[in-house]
Structure formats: C-alpha cells, structure tokens
Amino acid sequence: MSNANIKRLTITAVFALASTSTYAADLSVPIMPQPVEVSGWYLRGDIGFSNQNVGSLFNSNYSDYTTVTSVDKGFDAAPLFGLGIGYAFNHWLRFDATGEYRGAANFHGLDVGALPGGGFADDRYTASKSEWTFLLNGYVDLGTWYNFTPFVGAGVGFSRNTISNFGDFSTCVNSLSCAGNGGSDAFGGTASTWSFAWALHAGLAYQLSQNVTLELAYRYIDLGNARSGDLVAFDGTNNIYNPMEFNHLTSNDVKLGLRFNFGGDDFDRPRPVYVPPPPLNSRG
Numbered sequence: 001m002s003n004a005n006i007k008r009l010t011i012t013a014v015f016a017l018a019s020t021s022t023y024a025a026d027l028s029v030p031i032m033p034q035p036v037e038v039s040g041w042y043l044r045g046d047i048g049f050s051n052q053n054v055g056s057l058f059n060s061n062y063s064d065y066t067t068v069t070s071v072d073k074g075f076d077a078a079p080l081f082g083l084g085i086g087y088a089f090n091h092w093l094r095f096d097a098t099g100e101y102r103g104a105a106n107f108h109g110l111d112v113g114a115l116p117g118g119g120f121a122d123d124r125y126t127a128s129k130s131e132w133t134f135l136l137n138g139y140v141d142l143g144t145w146y147n148f149t150p151f152v153g154a155g156v157g158f159s160r161n162t163i164s165n166f167g168d169f170s171t172c173v174n175s176l177s178c179a180g181n182g183g184s185d186a187f188g189g190t191a192s193t194w195s196f197a198w199a200l201h202a203g204l205a206y207q208l209s210q211n212v213t214l215e216l217a218y219r220y221i222d223l224g225n226a227r228s229g230d231l232v233a234f235d236g237t238n239n240i241y242n243p244m245e246f247n248h249l250t251s252n253d254v255k256l257g258l259r260f261n262f263g264g265d266d267f268d269r270p271r272p273v274y275v276p277p278p279p280l281n282s283r284g
C-alpha cells in the first residue's frame with residue numbers, strides 16, 4: 001500500500017471517530033451537579049409576656065351561700081421564657097418542641113355571696129400563678145417577601161400550673177351579713193397541677209442572615225386548670241379539703257424569638273435539573 005493510500009485511510013478514520021464521539025455526546029445524559037444536603041434543624045429561644053384569664057373559680061364553701069357572683073378575677077401581666085428545638089422540612093412546613101417557664105402572675109379576685117338569711121358577704125382573693133409548659137408545635141410558613149415570612153401554627157402538650165400564696169380575706173358588708181359569717185381570713189398553701197394544654201400561633205418572621213431568623217408572634221394558649229392548697233383559717237379551723245379551684249386558664253401572649261438554623265437556609269440553593277438531549281430529527 002502506498003503512502004498516499006495510508007494517509008487517506010488515516011484521515012478517514014479520524015473523521016469517523018470524531019463523528020461517532022459527537023453523536024454519542026448528543027445521546028448522553030448531561031453531567032449533573034451533586035445535590036446539596038439540606039439541614040433543617042434549628043434551635044429557638046423566646047421571651048415575652050402573658051395576659052391571662054380564668055374562666056371561673058370554685059370552692060366547697062360556696063355552698064354556704066345562695067348565689068356567688070365573681071365581681072373580679074384577673075391576673076397581672078407576667079414574663080415568659082422558652083427554649084426549643086425544631087426541624088424545617090421545607091419552606092412551608094416546620095415543627096418544634098418547646099419548654100417554657102411562665103413567671104408568677106399576681107392574681108386579684110372579689111366574690112360576693114348572698115347569705116340564705118339575707119344580706120351579703122364578700123371575699124377578696126390574692127395569689128400568684130406560674131407554669132412550666134411543654135408543647136409540640138407545627139407551623140405553616142405562608143411565603144417570603146423581602147425576607148419577611150408570615151406564619152400560622154398550632155400546638156398541644158401539658159402544663160404544670162402552680163398556685164401559691166393564696167389568701168381569702170372576708171369582710172362583713174353589714175351587720176346582718178356578719179351574723180353567721182365570721183368574716184375570718186383563710187390561706188392556702190402552694191399546690192401544682194398537671195393539665196392538658198393547647199395553643200394557636202400567628203406571627204411574622206424576618207431572616208437576619210443565612211442562619212438566624214427573628215420572630216414576632218402572638219399566641220393564644222389554653223393552660224387547663226389549677227388549684228391552691230386547702231384553705232385554712234387563721235385560727236386553724238376549716239382544715240378540710242377545700243382548695244380554691246381555677247377553671248379554664250387561658251392567656252394571650254406576645255413573644256419575641258430567635259431561630260438559629262444549624263445548616264443555614266439551604267432550601268434556596270439551586271437543585272440539579274435534567275436537560276434532555278435534542279431529538280434526533282433536529283440534527284442537521
């Protein structure tokens with residue numbers, strides 16, 4: 001075979017190999033970047049204050065009266081402090097478990113009872129109430145605009161409600177009410193009660209950085225019930241089971257919190273996208 005023929009065969013082989021490689025490249029799947037690992041775990045801390053209410057009061061001594069009217073039964077505002085750990089599944093859904101100490105709120109109450117023989121007697125109450133509350137919460141984030149994210153949520157759990165320093169200070173309204181009603185003062189020891197609790201959340205979050213989110217939230221929480229220790233008169237009488245019962249405790253809370261995401265906000269990073277090859281009939 002002559003040198004000219006060898007050159008022609010070599011050139012033909014090179015062009016055939018290049019054509020085959022180009023065709024194979026057209027049929028191959030594009031190289032895809034490695035997926036980014038998403039870390040949705042976060043820690044949270046909250047501070048705030050409570051605005052609490054009680055649905056009704058009850059004591060076994062109410063049976064001494066024809067009717068009992070609660071004129072006043074309110075709490076002063078009190079601070080709250082909470083910690084929690086959670087997991088964000090995506091930009092729309094997250095869950096966390098929280099533990100919270102709700103500081104002692106001063107209670108002030110006034111009951112007026114109608115005596116069977118006529119007349120009235122009033123009882124003025126003082127106490128303080130605090131709680132340890134544990135909730136499992138779920139939230140739906142409603143979208144993000146300029147780093148602001150509104151959200152709603154709900155939670156269920158338990159609350160350890162404590163009543164301490166309860167005082168019942170009775171005052172005779174008139175001479176008729178004083179007869180048959182000693183008007184003696186009574187006191188109740190500290191007592192704690194575990195109760196089912198549930199909550200509704202609404203708020204606005206602002207992403208300060210890739211890892212830190214500031215949160216301003218409102219919460220309605222139902223804390224269940226509580227009771228004081230047995231009421232004992234100053235002279236030691238009335239030593240029976242007669243705690244003051246606080247039924248249907250609720251609170252409207254305002255909270256300011258911080259969330260720290262362990263892995264940063266990885267949800268916004270680009271994901272691999274498969275680009276199919278062009279159809280065969282589109283090649284020239």
